[in-house]
Amino acid sequence: MTGLTAALDPALAAGVPLSVGEVVDLFTSPTEFASVFVEGLAKASLYLMIASGLTLIFGLMDVINFAHGAFTMYGAYIAGTAVLALGVGSMGLVGSVATFLLILVGVFVLLAVLGVVFEVALIRRLYEYPPIYMILLTFGVSITMEELMRMLVDYYNVNSGREAIDWSIPRDETIPESLDGTFNLLGVSIGGLHPFQILLGILTVAGIWYFLNETRYGLFVRAGVEDDEMARALGININRTFTVVFAIGSGLAGAAGVMLMWSPLWRVNVPLALGVLLPAFVIVIVGGLGSFKGTVVASLLVGMLDALATWAFRVEVVTFTDIDQLLIFAILVVMLILQPRGLFGVEGQGDHG
């Protein structure tokens, strides 16, 4: 047990005195704090893009979509191939970013279409089965999709699919220089991609909020979330609503993949699928199943803690490499102990099956 405690206590494991000074620095230095805060917002935005599709789909359809991460991974590969093929990066900052945004929209549409096919061809057959069968189906689809991508990257020698190492070329060769490193704003060091990611995160929240609250389909979705039988009896074609929501959710998953392609922490690889799926689950559960507001808050929470952990690792307060992952699952367990239905969870959702 001594070994375990030593390893869990970073200061002991690293054999250095606990750098309390570093922690104090963070809270006394506004610029250091601001930079961690901005990084936290950026991370939260990425998490939000991944998790919001999942939460929309779960809220309406009670479908825990295990293939969601695979959709993100496909989005990343498609975007990676596209930026290389189109030569993004040699177009100057404006051209590159504009093309990138076009690719983002394109991937959203492509993955939305894939989502429709998935929903109509497979998911729809199981609505009357116990909910566990939906988990099984989407899980099966996800392993099939992941392995298919491994076969493809193997066949085209993109990277070693079996070793599943990063496909870092799309980022290395196409990211505009000004988005690559960091820049200084009022003495605060900010990663070049961060404002971009935060902007898209805000757009995602605004877009989904608008869809849910200001459109007729959004009204149907919210009605269906509460009582799909009654919604049907009022003449709402809930199956079509399901399809639309599944399309949006899948499109968002793909768009998140496009963002991850340029992110130095993720890049393009097959394990990305599971790598994003699990934190996204945690966020959806911590926020409360079926609550979009909860997902936004939980994304912020996880993003901020992740940024803090990354910072702690960088200044060597902590020497545990995967501290962020450990933290994410610790949040899940602690949250479910304290507040079993998550932050904004609703009685009855997710209790069955």
Place this chain on the structure above:
Amino acid sequence: MSTETASTEDTSGSGLLPAWVGQYLRDHTVHIAVVALFVLYPFAYDFLVGQFGLFAETLLLRPRTMLTVLWLGLFAMSFDFVSGYTGYLSFGHAAFFGIGAYFVVLGYNGQLPLLPAELPFMTLLVLGALVAVVAAVLVGLISFRLSGVYFAMITLGVSEILFVASKNLDFITPGGSDPADGVTPGTPSSVETFNPELGVPFVDALQVELGAFGDTSLLGLDLAPMFSETSPAIVVSYFAIGAVVLLCYLAMQRIIHSPFGRVMIAISENEERARAIGYNTFWFKMGAFAVSAFFGAIAGGLLVGYQGFINPQNSFFFLVTGFALVAAIIGGLKTLAGPLFGYLFLEWVEEFLAREGSGGGLQPFLEQNIPDSILDATISGGLTVSKAMDSFMTGHGEFYAGIIFVLFVLFVPIGLLGTLRLRLGTESVSKHVSRKIAARFGGDK
């Protein structure tokens, strides 16, 4: 139980054998037949490969793969024990598999408190399983307040924490290598090489040394001369591990057919009602979880016993649970033995279509039997048919497994054994399965 006490209990017995023996044999005809098939398999494999060469190798599972089927099958059975029979999806079940595996390694290397290094394998196996029971109780205390998705997610969360820890805690690998790459029992220079003995403790004749370089004789019988195509050490390990798996299966089967098991099934069908009748369902669920953790850890320990190596990817990883789930569905959820057959089927598909492991499979057979002119034909941009076969038929078993799994979920949701039992009329469709499924399978009249 001795024959005497049993026969005095049985007054209706007639003939030479007491009636219960006949009844027992009748009840277990299927068990006996299946065990006989498993025992005969390595001999049949060796014979057929000797006779038909590559053709037989293409079609048959290698005995080495059968070994994997045994411990993964046991793990999947333990998963079914709690997830199938109580309806609580244990999505972090790999935690117990990993605890069993890592306990053997760390215990042997002398890195656990209170335990001296180099304890016998059997001791570590059982202690590891007991540690898993303790872990299950701890996890159960927090998670059985929840149900549905929440229960699944909290168990997943715990197993992921263990996964991350097993990849990062440096104390796991005393030699200083990366714990993410795995660890071998016997790493510290002060510890002897790992020679795991499986069998009845203190009875030398009933113990065998596991491993690819372990014993080649079983119960005093030297198997080496009987095998020309297979390593006899593998066959010996196969029998020894198979015996343990059989015992574990029979133990779980007893529990399910006991009053305790009936309450488990009642919980899966309608927990409210089970509680209303007066059962404290919390402790029944806890009991089921603990039992399943015990056997899940045994499975992990057996893996280390044979391989003498473990890494996080093959123990605590989420997909270890994922594939147990896949096997359980293909074999039949709530059938106990089904998951083992599910794994058998799955491994066969993977070996046949993706030649997982070393050799066998369809690809080498095609390579040898298709003319070179076709193999070298170009598909596009310098990529040949041969390269395509190499990419698509080697090492990507999960692709085919995934497709088959999806087909099962859609069209055979009660699995192979579930369907078989339904057809033979030995079991009705469980109420857990919805009306729609029941209607499709004719249980709903």
Place this chain on the structure above:
Amino acid sequence: MTLLELDDVHTYYGQSHILQGVDLSVEEGEVVALLGRNGVGKTTTFRSILQLTPPRQGSIQFKGEELVGKDTYEVADAGIGWIPEDRRMFSRLSVEENVRASVPGDASEAEALELAYETFPILGERADQRAGDLSGGQQQMLAIARGLVGGNDLLLVDEPSEGLAPKIVTDVGEALLAASESLPILLVEQKLGLALDLADRFYVMDHGTIVDSGKTSEVSVDDERLRRYLSA
């Protein structure tokens, strides 16, 4: 012309045979009461018509069109409104949103809201409140309003007076009476007096079949003919 006609309808929940051959009809312009003790299959009859629990046998014709085999939303689109037993508000949606969600695709939301608030002014006052925060009587009004704005040609009304104070029951009764002038209604109601007041004809159900029927003018509240099947 016969608006709704059920012919030998058999419906199951799992293994249990709930409706065992129900025959009934509703004509244009009439209110029909469906009477019977709890658990004889009245609500199941509604669920069968709506295809929420599709019958396994028999036919249900609405305006000459077969409903069996259709989707529930198509039944609603054909013009059947449902005011269910426990009202089933979308409790997290506002009153206004509850009304808007009931408006058929081609109709005007503004007109629907106007109609709803004109019929029940209290709903207009509370338009922005969550439906879950309304009192039981107000929820019943909202449920009726949803049926009124749905462009329906027939309302299935299930236990409208259940759990309401006597004063509110009168209000609800009046609202239904007003609605029945333009809309035929098939009504399930435990309060026999209210049911007989509202309805032109009645059917009595027992054990999943229709056992008696007639004009409400032929019977009274304590008629032995009804008591046999209704008293507990």
